[in-house]
Amino acid sequence: MFLNIKYTPLLLLLVLFSCGSKEYFFENAICIENINTIDPLEGLKENQTIVLLDGKILKIEPTKNIVLSKENTIINGTNKYLIPGLWDTHVHFAYIEELAPIMSNLFLKYGITSVRDTGGKVAIVKKWKDHAIANPTIAPRIFMAGPLLDGIPNVYDGSDPGHPELSIGLNSTEAITKQIDFLETKNVDLLKAYEMLSPEQFIHIIKTANKKGLKVTGHIPLSMDVISASNAGLHSMEHIRNLELSCASNAKELLKERKAMLLAGTNIQGGTLRAAIHKAQQKKAIENYDEFKADSILAILKRNDTWQIPTLALNTFFSRRYFEKKEWQNSYFALPDSIAHYWQNRSEALTQMKASDFRKKYDHWHIKMIKKIYDAKIPIMAGTDTPIAYLTPGLSLHEELAALAETGIPNIEVLKTATTNPAKYFNLEKELGQIKEGMWADLLILDANPLENIENTKKINTVIKQGKIFK
Template structure:
């Protein structure tokens, strides 16, 4: 998450229209779900499309995959005809910020916001409806663990959640409670140890850490077996390479490199890629972030033409439409700067990919303009515009993030034994990445949710939010802070 400091960049959001789909329901009573005559897109390393397959899902996992001609068509369970459909892994958003009551109170400067201002089912439905079955929350709080438990226990339909504890410098950008402050190396180590005891999966480093404290955090995280992801601190100070230390596994934005110099330096891209490759550090692109910021700075009315905003919590939607920091800071100079960052990001990502450095898909939702769930298909399209093939773009949201997280055998692939978090698509995503929007059904933990069911739930969500209105923010609503 990020506050908008002078001469520094910001963030952004995305779009997806819901496609029609077959009306099929989850199997009852724990029976198998059998998908027949489907084209499997396994996304395993080197795996190619396999046509006319039957996939058997049992107890939330993929139990069998084989030619439909060899399968027992009268096997017990719910049978789904997958003819003319493609089965792919569910998608991962590797850079998101999940809403809960605490986050809204802190970000919106609304300490008196009552309990229940956010509802878990409303927070997570847009992800599932858009095929996102896993999110990496880069500003997780204790409330996030309760949200994850509600999903894991089946009380709420939602994606699998990976949690990161954010650590910033002595004067953190974000309020304590959303982040932790570390003024010196020992405080940094202590923050990492606390996060490990509390059960966080990752450590996120932030922009105001000094180099000694950053170094201590990364070293302690290695001892605690916690991967480190995040920003590159000390912007414009010529220290970039010194932050690439063993254990710093992923840079959270392409724009972090753009901001290492006073103006984005495309001549430095080869050097940045070399730093990352030698250190084994991947990149979460967040291309849509700056592209959406640029769009709304150039044309604030573009926000009114984004129907996905209706899925936002009314308080957050009011921030986006009435208190948007990017619209408020729009000027010819600011627009020109974001234009340079957008161009830099595209070239950087292309070179990272060509060099074999892992590029991951992430959105930074819910930055104003970037809507949870809806923004990930936009990000995949942006990656292909930058030069990735549809297959590479799909890898960035399936196998690659799970390789980073150490869960590649369990998630992000269609393989026997893997978690049954899957998408049934009405067109081939390897022919055109835009086909990830052609969702016929989403399978979460083995339960099948049809397009018709998801559309009905989204329509009800939008109606509830419209009824709630958008006039509830306090007069002190923020003009210059949003997640990053």
């Protein structure tokens, strides 16, 4: 016999305690039987049975405590591993408009069940966010920043394919207020401040955002140092951009030089001016890297709770060289033909190029710095910048996890950067990021244990989005 249980947890518990040998039937549910669960906060639990209903996790029991009726929809989880769905916290739906229509599908295929879009035309990104809200079982959850809020000249101004129009160049605090008011009507989830802002503009963005309860992420403006930006209330930093400029023993001198270059360059295209400043300063900063200064900056980032999205795979592009790998290039087949063709050609050309000595040193500095940030207990989130730099949507998040693990961060902590940490960032830690009763059933079944080898996050057997198996 079997018991027909819809989803009355109290009834279920009563039945469990009173007649443990009976068979259980959960109508319209998916049951995953005898799987090893990896909750990022609670660790590995072997031989668990999970019941999913109405998009959520209804029940978790040790398999020995519950006998499922054959009438249930059952997934045999023997020797498999269940982890929460992953987040990519740095993506751009609007970077290549032609690619946007397949990005949601690719994210889910690779187990990315939530993404944070960190900059692009609001009309484009919102379109895909609305699509995801209307189709929650076939698209990732999308959280969006709207356009990059930049100063003048703005970097991403649409002047060439390398600088699509992702940003808005703002010339006054009034223009900033107006823009943020507009973005609020579009239900943005956060704001992103960019590199060409003046300190006054940057501070105005944070103050205005705070009044509206919006977080501000961003690049450290070239006109500021990291400490001032963090003290102003920046909630998170992308790519640890411009951190090295503040960690140099000659940081004050470098800031003065940057301000002069910004002043002299108002007629230059924003991307070109930014590149010139980076070229003039990054090498000098790395040569004058001051460990003591870095430690004191990290202490301030910790004190201010300034989170970090290191995009380490991107930042170490020339040293780690993901684009050379066969597996990587094979992922291009899923892209529209013209993009696949271009990425393939570029990857082959880059394969022939060696990293300069400075580039290697700079990449190595990033790797060491991310481990220092982790050791300083500053929260980290995994993000990629896909589809920039031939980072295939979805696959690139797994590359980011591998890069984070290579720094020496333990695998379970690396998993947190793509699960519990992003959930907490968006105040969703009671709904997403863990394997717990009552949480959304955004889950991945893996064929191998990611705690043993982080690359096992790629051994995806089944993706479940909001309680439905994604095919």
